[in-house]
Structures are given as structure tokens and as C-alpha cells.
Amino acid sequence: MQCAEHLRVQALFDGELDAVSAAAVERHVGHCADCRTLLEELERMRGRIRRDLEYGEAPRELRSALARALDAEAAAEERRRSPPVVWRGRPFWLGTLTGAGAALAAGVAVVLLAPLFFAPLPEELIAAHLRSLEPGRLTQVISTDRHTVKPWFAGRADVSPVVADFAPQGFALVGGRTDSLGQQRAAVLVYAHGAHVINVFAFLPGRGEPPAQASRRGYHIACWRGGDLDYCAVSDAGWEELGTLRELIADLGARDAR
Amino acid sequence: MDDKRSRFEAQVLPHLDAAYRLARWLSRAPGDADDIVQEAFLRAFRSFDTLRSPDARAWVLAIVRNCHLSALQHGRRRAAEPLDEEHETDAGAGDVPAAADPEAASIERDERRALARLIGALPGEHREVLVLRELEDMSYREIAAVTAVPIGTVMSRLARARAALRAKWHEESEGDGRAVR
Numbered sequence: 219m220q221c222a223e224h225l226r227v228q229a230l231f232d233g234e235l236d237a238v239s240a241a242a243v244e245r246h247v248g249h250c251a252d253c254r255t256l257l258e259e260l261e262r263m264r265g266r267i268r269r270d271l272e273y274g275e276a277p278r279e280l281r282s283a284l285a286r287a288l289d290a291e292a293a294a295e296e297r298r299r300s301p302p303v304v305w306r307g308r309p310f311w312l313g314t315l316t317g318a319g320a321a322l323a324a325g326v327a328v329v330l331l332a333p334l335f336f337a338p339l340p341e342e343l344i345a346a347h348l349r350s351l352e353p354g355r356l357t358q359v360i361s362t363d364r365h366t367v368k369p370w371f372a373g374r375a376d377v378s379p380v381v382a383d384f385a386p387q388g389f390a391l392v393g394g395r396t397d398s399l400g401q402q403r404a405a406v407l408v409y410a411h412g413a414h415v416i417n418v419f420a421f422l423p424g425r426g427e428p429p430a431q432a433s434r435r436g437y438h439i440a441c442w443r444g445g446d447l448d449y450c451a452v453s454d455a456g457w458e459e460l461g462t463l464r465e466l467i468a469d470l471g472a473r474d475a476r
Numbered sequence: 477m478d479d480k481r482s483r484f485e486a487q488v489l490p491h492l493d494a495a496y497r498l499a500r501w502l503s504r505a506p507g508d509a510d511d512i513v514q515e516a517f518l519r520a521f522r523s524f525d526t527l528r529s530p531d532a533r534a535w536v537l538a539i540v541r542n543c544h545l546s547a548l549q550h551g552r553r554r555a556a557e558p559l560d561e562e563h564e565t566d567a568g569a570g571d572v573p574a575a576a577d578p579e580a581a582s583i584e585r586d587e588r589r590a591l592a593r594l595i596g597a598l599p600g601e602h603r604e605v606l607v608l609r610e611l612e613d614m615s616y617r618e619i620a621a622v623t624a625v626p627i628g629t630v631m632s633r634l635a636r637a638r639a640a641l642r643a644k645w646h647e648e649s650e651g652d653g654r655a656v657r
Binding site for chain 2: 353
């Protein structure tokens, strides 16, 4: 039968007893063979576990992916605290972006940017981009591994975009998510470029083409056609950076297609 | 850089390895462990301003544990992916030091795997107290903080976990006629 002192012997073994209790339990162990055996086995087992079970350290890839995700998160929080200049200026039409105001703004956007494009895409993209910068909204799958991100879209988004990490070129893949755009579930790739977050939306083309370049509220939108999908990169990063990322993704898409 | 980011770096990131080990042992799959740890650290970062306790390790390990549990609940575990295979080869044991006798080395490797398998087969609540106590060397109080149970429960779970492991271990070593010790 098991000795009633087992828990106290274990506590002694784990160094959880004060000096007085420890002395008492040690005295007990001195004349209880059962508890002596327990103590020896605990010792032996700890030795084996500490010698054999390391499970080591966090993999390097995890460490660097996490660092990038944290950078992106910190940058997003920073931006929420101090919105970009244009945003702070509160253009007069911003407050009226409801009802008729929204219709008017969308109408203006459509006329100015893409006369043929059916959906109010630029505003929608900007709104989706801003939403993504709210806490916890940026990514639903966090990975720099395209073999993780691409399959993740299956069944969640309506399209399967070109996915790649361009960390060496300065555009680190942080992860992905899906956003509702118009009537579809767009696949969104999230890249970090320095302190900038770049959302790359991939979706099925609507009527007409999205604008090659557009600016709204200080944010830039660059769109292009890749295969049978439309891609739009949205960010507060500069045109040049968006252009570089577009080239990288478009090149890759072209290679994949061959 | 950002002050919060650097404070987080100094206080929480040093516990990344411990978090990874716990996630590995809880999820028993390397790919899942990566996801759990990433999610946990992002959550931790978001709520970093609310951290009052001086014990950042227990705090972040508790978040890791919660992420693991909610992933379990939502059954949103990814199917095995290429990533898993890469890490799987070294599962269970650190690098086995090169032995002069290759056969002895291989037996030792087998034993290490066996121990990892035995612990892996324990119920989750046994696994976690055992890992926190033996691998992370946490006190009962710290383990109680991570697992959100009273200290008395930590003690009894730990005792049951150790007894279960001991029983399986003896069973195993009798089974193949080789003493595991």
C-alpha cells in the first residue's frame, strides 16, 4: 500500500518545503522503505527526463518570422496612435462618407480612377487595408512559408494567389488572411517592408480593370493582372516600393504559368 | 525603435524557447507548435501593457497554453505539412552525442525516443505539469499560475503524472527485456 506521505516526499524532492518540514519528512523517509523507493525513483526519472528530453530551442525560422510579425504589429499600433498626415487633416468629405456621401465619393473615385470599373474598389481596398491595421486583424495565418500560406487559402478564399516570401528583397511575407471584397472572398497576402505593412489583395477580375495606380487618404494602391487574377497592393509605402513588390510577384506569376 | 517593442523584446522574448518547448509537448506536432507560439506571442504583445506580474515567463506560458487549448477546441489543426517532416527527425531528444560504439549509440537513441513517446502518451494535464516542473524547473506556484489551478491541484497532478509515467516505464522495460534506467 502506498504511504500517505507521498505528496510530502514529492514536495521535499521538488524543494518546496521549508526547513522544518523538510527535516521532518527526511526523518520519515529514513524509516519508510516505501518513501525511500519513491524518492529514488523520482530522482532517476528526473535524471532521465533532463538528460533525454530537450525539445531544444525555437527554430530560427520561427524566431525570425515572429520578429517580423511583431515589427508589423508594432508598426500598426504606432500608426493607430499617430495616423498619417492626410488622415489627421480630416478632409471635409470624410465625415460624410455615409449614404449619399459615400455614393458621391465612390462615384468620384470611379470617374477619376477607373471609368469602367464596376465596384467602388479603391475605397473598398483602403477600408480593408485600414481594417487590417486594427488590433488582431492583420493576419489569420502567420507564416513566412508559402507552403503554409498558400494551402491555407483553399476553402477560405475564392482564389489561390501567387505566394512567396521576398525577405531578401526587403519584402517579408508575414502571413495571410481573407477579406470580403464586393461579392467575393479575396485572398490577402501581408508583407512587411520596414515599418510599412503592405496588403496584397488577390481576387477575380470584375467588370473593367482596377486602376494601375491610385491614391486615397495618403495611401497608395497599385494593381495589376496576374494570370486570371487581379492583384492590388495597398500601403502607405511609396510608389517605388509598391512597384518593386509588384514586379516580384508578377515575375513569379509569369514563371509559374510557364 | 518603438519602446513597447523593445521592452517586449527584453522581458518576454527570452522565454521563446520555453514557450516553444511547452507548445511542442502540448501539441505534439512541430508545425502546430510554431503556429501556437506565434499566435501566443502576438497576443502577448497586444496585451503586454496589461502585464502587471513580474513573472513574464509564467504569464507568456499561460498564454501559450491558452492558445493551444483554443486551437484544440476549434479543431483548427493543420494537416501535416512539409514543415513537420523537417523537424520530426530530431523529435524527442536533443542531439545524441557521438558514441564510440555505434550500436550503443543506437540503443541510446531508441531509449530517448521511448521516453519521449511515453510522455507524449500521457494525458495533457499530466504532460504539462511534468514538462513545466522537470524541463522548465518551475515551482509549484509558477506552475499553478500557468495552468490556472490551485497549488494543491498542481501537487496531486504532478504525483499522478509521475506515477503514470513510472508505471508505463516499468511496463515497457519489462516488455522488451531491457531495463530502462
